Amino acid sequence: MRINAAAALLADGVSVADAARELSGEFGCSQRQARRYLERAGAGGPVAVPAPTAVFTVKLPVALVARVRAQAAASGRSISSMVTQAVEEFLSRGRGEGPRR
Numbered sequence: 001m002r003i004n005a006a007a008a009l010l011a012d013g014v015s016v017a018d019a020a021r022e023l024s025g026e027f028g029c030s031q032r033q034a035r036r037y038l039e040r041a042g043a044g045g046p047v048a049v050p051a052p053t054a055v056f057t058v059k060l061p062v063a064l065v066a067r068v069r070a071q072a073a074a075s076g077r078s079i080s081s082m083v084t085q086a087v088e089e090f091l092s093r094g095r096g097e098g099p100r101r
Contacts (some may be wrong), residue, residue, distance in 0.1 A: 001049055002027055006034070006041035053080075 002023065009019040016038055023034035040047075060068075072079045 002029075002037045003041050004046045004049065006037040007046045010038065010041055 005026065006019060006023055009022060010016075014022070016035070019038055020031045020034040023029070023037055024031045027034070029037075068079060068082065072082050075082070
């Protein structure tokens with residue numbers, strides 16, 4: 001968010017010194033930190049801001065949990081990122097056949 005604010009100021013043609021003062025006041029950080037945000041914004045422009053997350057507890061079969069943990073470890077990914085991807089892919093398919101029992 002702060003890097004994107006810095007990128008917007010730079011895109012509007014605000015000088016680095018003025019932008020640093022504005023960011024410092026807006027976000028309550030030092031001007032030195034504000035300049036770091038400006039440097040990052042100048043190097044790569046705006047960045048994606050991750051969506052907020054929430055804890056979501058589900059009960060799964062023990063064997064499935066073990067498989068998920070093993071796959072996460074083998075792939076170097078977090079369990080959360082794997083489950084997020086799996087649920088997003090499942091939901092993107094639409095309603096499909098309905099529940100299987």
